[in-house]
Amino acid sequence: MSFRTPGLGDQTYLLTHEGKGVLVDPQRDIGRFLDAAAGRGVELRFVLETHLHNDYVSGGEQAALRTGAELVLPAAAAAAYRHTPAFHLEDIHGGSGLILRPVHTPGHTPEHTSYLVLIDGEPVALFSGGSLLVASAGRPDLLGPERARTLARLQHISLRRLAALPPGVDLYPTHGEGSFCTATGAGKLTSTIGAERADNPMLAIDDPEELADTLLAVPMPIPAFYQYMGPANTLGVPPMPPVRVPELDRPAVGTHVVDIRPRRSQSRGMLPGSLGIELDDDFGSWTGWLLPYAEPLTLVAEPGQEVAEAVTQLAQIGIDTVRGVVRDLGEAATQTYELAELDAFVMRLAQPDAQLLDVRMPSEWEQARLVGAIERFLPDLFAHGVPAELDPQQPVFVACASGRRASIAAGLLAHKGYQPIVLTDAGVPDLVAALHKRDAA
CATH class of the missing domain: 3.40.250.10 (Rhodanese-like domain)
Known part of the structure; x- marks a missing residue:
């Protein structure tokens, strides 16, 4: 079974075989995984980590400590807490015909390891973490630009290593749609090796340098908190405290x-x-x-x-x-801003000297662009300040893909003395279409 964490764009998996369980890449809030295992009468036998995660604090160590399961990490991770190191192709035997075969797949991180599951000698499933993803691959640049190209070339080797597995092997990646750990927009959550051979554009690139060019062509933003996740997962973290909010x-x-x-x-x-x-x-x-x-x-x-x-x-x-x-x-509560539905937003944009701010990320600007808009990705608005071109004496019309990021920006703008008007429940593509329709009328 799988556990989706939508805000992180990640999946955790619980594999069960004859009453024994294997938990793969759990987040820190382990209660939901352990409750599911207990509810199915499953004894947790292994906890597997594919890599030192960049996007969340792992619950692997605590899940193993609480249940007595064997914690398995890539050997090169060299984590500071007790674990079983996973070496390339050195099988881990789980009994009753279950074998976990580590496959070293560097690229997303240097130590990254995928796990091939064999039942009675037959390969049936692959937990690929941040290596081979559905219609994509894991980013190689999260550890800094200095190592990004080397990791991208390693990712080329790793992707082909996994693509050489039998086509019927089920593919279960950790990173998926919505994750900033994917090099390009990932598709469905799970797949098969055969389907990825046929459709994954990353596997269609034969040359390592070309793949590196592709993976690094349009740098995606890296959330600021990512820099703290790797060290935390290397050193270990305390159990998640009880949720008590006075x-x-x-x-x-x-x-x-x-x-x-x-x-x-x-x-x-x-x-x-x-x-x-x-x-x-x-x-x-x-x-x-x-x-x-x-x-x-x-x-x-x-x-x-x-x-x-x-x-x-x-x-x-x-x-x-x-x-x-x-x-x-x-x-x-004196800090306010306005919300406007699409039709009202378009109508008010017609006023002279209207100021329009687009707070989507750069890759979204390339997909749909607002003529005349000032483009400032939301985190950059917070890190570098309000663009000097914006006049605080005039309303600022703010848009994103849905109104969510625009409303976050509006709070900052209002605090700085601006008059924000947020396009709510609609996005820039809707706005572009509406403006074209208005101008064509």
């Missing part, structure tokens, strides 16, 4: 304030200087990207709004610093 009358002193309410509530009034990130699957990732890592936080939530999901997402990337939650803002 109720506060006002933000705790010395904390950043993160407003997790729906954007319509945020637009009507936020605490000045607070960061508005409405609670959704990628809440933790955006918080870890936009704020200084692991500094103390106070959450702002609606009355009755559940905050456990927000705390869990933060813990998945090693942030255990939530000090409490505020639900009654009273008259202090």
Whole structure:
């Protein structure tokens, strides 16, 4: 069975065979995996890690400690805690005909190792981590530009090593759609070796240098918190603490304030200087990207709004610093912005000297471009400031792909004294089509 973590774009897997279980690439919140195993009467025998993860804090060590399972890591990972090192093609026997065969597949990281599962001598499944993905491959540049091209060439070797497996072998990658660990947009969550041979564009590239050129041609952004994940997973992390969030009358002193309410509530009034990130699957990732890592936080939530999901997402990337939650803002919520549906947004854009800000990432700009828009990727807006071309005396129309990132930007703009108007529940492609329709009328 598989466990999807949408905000990270990752999959964790639980393989079961004759009452024994193999857990692959678990996130830190291990309760959901162990509960599933216990509910099926499965004894966890192995916990496998394909690599030292860049995008989340692993729960592998703690899952093994809690259950007595054998923790297996790539030998070259050299993690600081007790584990069984996996060496290339040195089989790990699980009994009852189960064999786990490590396959060294460097490229995404130097130590990266995939695991081929054999039942009674027949290869049936491959856990490929961040190596061969569905219609894609793992990024080689997360450890810095100095090593990126070397890792990209190694990825070429690794992809072909895996593609040489029997076509009927099922493919179970860890990284998938929505992950910043993929070199290009990944497709479905799982596949087969045969299907990837036929359709994966990365396998159609024969030359290692050409593959490196392709993988590195359009650098994707690297979330700021990624730099902390590798070291944490090398040294080990404590168990995820219980989700306990005290109720506060006002933000705790010395904390950043993160407003997790729906954007319509945020637009009507936020605490000045607070960061508005409405609670959704990628809440933790955006918080870890936009704020200084692991500094103390106070959450702002609606009355009755559940905050456990927000705390869990933060813990998945090693942030255990939530000090409490505020639900009654009273008259202090003075920071506001506007929301506009597509038709109203288009109509108001017709006013003279309208200012338009596109906060999507660069690869999205290439797919659909707004003529005359100022382009500033959301994290760059926070890191480098509001573009000097924007006039605070005039409204700023803000767009992204859905309104989510635009509403996050709007909170910052409002705090800086601008007058943001967010395109909500629609995206730049919709806006481009609507503007073309208006201009053609």
